[in-house]
Amino acid sequence: xxxxxxxxxxxxxxxxxxxxxxxxxxxxxxxxxxxxxxxxxxxxxxxxxxxxxxxxxxxxxxxxxxxxxxxxxxxxxxxxxxxxxxxxxxxxxxxxxxxxxxxxxxxxxxxxxxxxxxxxxxxxxxxxxxxxxxxxxxxxxxxxxxxxxxxxx
Ligand code: ZN
Numbered sequence: 001x002x003x004x005x006x007x008x009x010x011x012x013x014x015x016x017x018x019x020x021x022x023x024x025x026x027x028x029x030x031x032x033x034x035x036x037x038x039x040x041x042x043x044x045x046x047x048x049x050x051x052x053x054x055x056x057x058x059x060x061x062x063x064x065x066x067x068x069x070x071x072x073x074x075x076x077x078x079x080x081x082x083x084x085x086x087x088x089x090x091x092x093x094x095x096x097x098x099x100x101x102x103x104x105x106x107x108x109x110x111x112x113x114x115x116x117x118x119x120x121x122x123x124x125x126x127x128x129x130x131x132x133x134x135x136x137x138x139x140x141x142x143x144x145x146x147x148x149x150x151x152x153x
Pocket of ligand 1: 149153
């Protein structure tokens with residue numbers, strides 16, 4: 001069957017960035033399973049997969065707008081070290097939940113200079129064009145329960 005809304009798709013994939021670095025891959029793991037049309041995966045990939053069938057392999061490039069969005073400079077903030085009370089050895093790459101008026105947002109430390117810590121709340125893949133190599137392993141109709149849960153089982 002062809003991939004369409006309310007199908008469960010199993011796919012193998014390799015994700016690379018513009019520089020050709022592999023960012024993620026299902027190689028050596030179970031294929032990724034998702035419910036088509038439920039936004040379980042990024043919209044650009046969902047669009048590219050529509051109409052494909054088992055055995056199809058293809059490459060697709062997805063612009064940031066249809067992947068993890070563009071980067072927002074206002075989501076990068078400088079905060080004093082004193083805001084991290086109880087945390088020892090603040091270092092670049094550490095992740096925290098920041099409390100905001102919209103609820104907790106994951107942020108990552110991108111710079112520590114003296115008493116000033118720069119945190120970035122952008123998704124780490126925001127602003128990036130993503131390149132996928134995809135192999136469709138299986139396509140089946142979703143069960144009633146999967147449709148109710150809005151994800152594949
Ligand atoms: Zn469920």
